[in-house]
Amino acid sequence: MLVFKKNIYFVDWENGDELEAGLPGRDHEDPKPIAYNFIHSTLLSDRKLFNEIHQTDPAKGWEQLKIFFPHATRFGNLFHLDTLSMNLLEGFSDRGRWFSMNNYHLCYLYDSLLDRVEEYSYSETDRRLEMFPEMLAQPIDFNQFLNEYFFSTTFLVAVERFNRMTPQEKSQLGKLDHAYFGAILPTPAATSIEDPTLGKVINAVEPTGEEMALESCPEDPYLK
Incomplete structure (x- = not known):
């Protein structure tokens, strides 16, 4: 399971069972798709894309990827993006462990989700309802x-901006009032702001095998 700011996995705590994702009412804040469905369907769609690329023309497929993943293709090639895609889907689907993501994973996921949103936004009502029924064809x-x-x-x-910043300025980047969004934040171990991959992603440095792997959390990051 992947660690986000808010837990995307819905569990019936009384019975210890995972609830069926994808039903209206699991997430009452609108307008957005249920997070679990949104991320899961996007990761599945990516696997189909990479499989098609490998079975047809990788060179032509790479040109497609530069459109779908404008930020991630700055630091990675077809192998890197394919590996990140596989690791994210495997981690997402593993119900026995929690995994934290670094900036390589998050940047890849950002591009992938944004492409999915754009597909939804430019689709007709029937296609929108097919993609995310719970949205009732509303904008995301x-x-x-x-x-x-x-x-x-x-x-x-x-x-250019990042490399001119002082360490103190960099430490303040991206800080939000998480409580405003109703987030129950994971423990610090799962959300370290000292992630060395940040500067590498911004400076378009290829990830290593270790950096493409997800980091397993020793315990449930949402339990205080």
């Missing part, structure tokens, strides 16, 4: 979604 407020579920989008800062 992506900024609201990011504020509620992403700890920060600092990885979008321009490289």
Whole structure:
């Protein structure tokens, strides 16, 4: 399971069972899709995309990826993005462990989710209802979604600005009043602001195998 600012996994605590995701009413704050469905469907769609690219023309597929992933393709090639995609879906689907994400994962996920929002926004009503029935074809407020579920989008800062900043200025980047959005924040171990991958993502440095892997949390990050 992936650690976000707010827990996206819905659980019936009395019976210890995971509730079926995708039903209206699981998330009462509008307008946005239920976070679980939004992220899950996006990650599944990505796997189909990468499989198609590998089975057809990787060179042509890479040109597509530069459109779909304008930020992530700055630091990674087809192999890197494919690996990040696989790791995120596997971590998302693993119900036995929690995983924290670094800025490589978050930047990739940002691009992927934004592309999904754009597809939804330009679609006709029938297609919108097919993609996210719980939205009732209403517009998606992506900024609201990011504020509620992403700890920060600092990885979008321009490289020139970032490299001119002092360490103190960098430490203040992306800080939000999380309580305003009703977030029960995970423990600090899962949300360290000292993530060294931030500067690497902004400066378009390729991730290592270790940096593309998710970090397992030793305990439930939402339990205080």
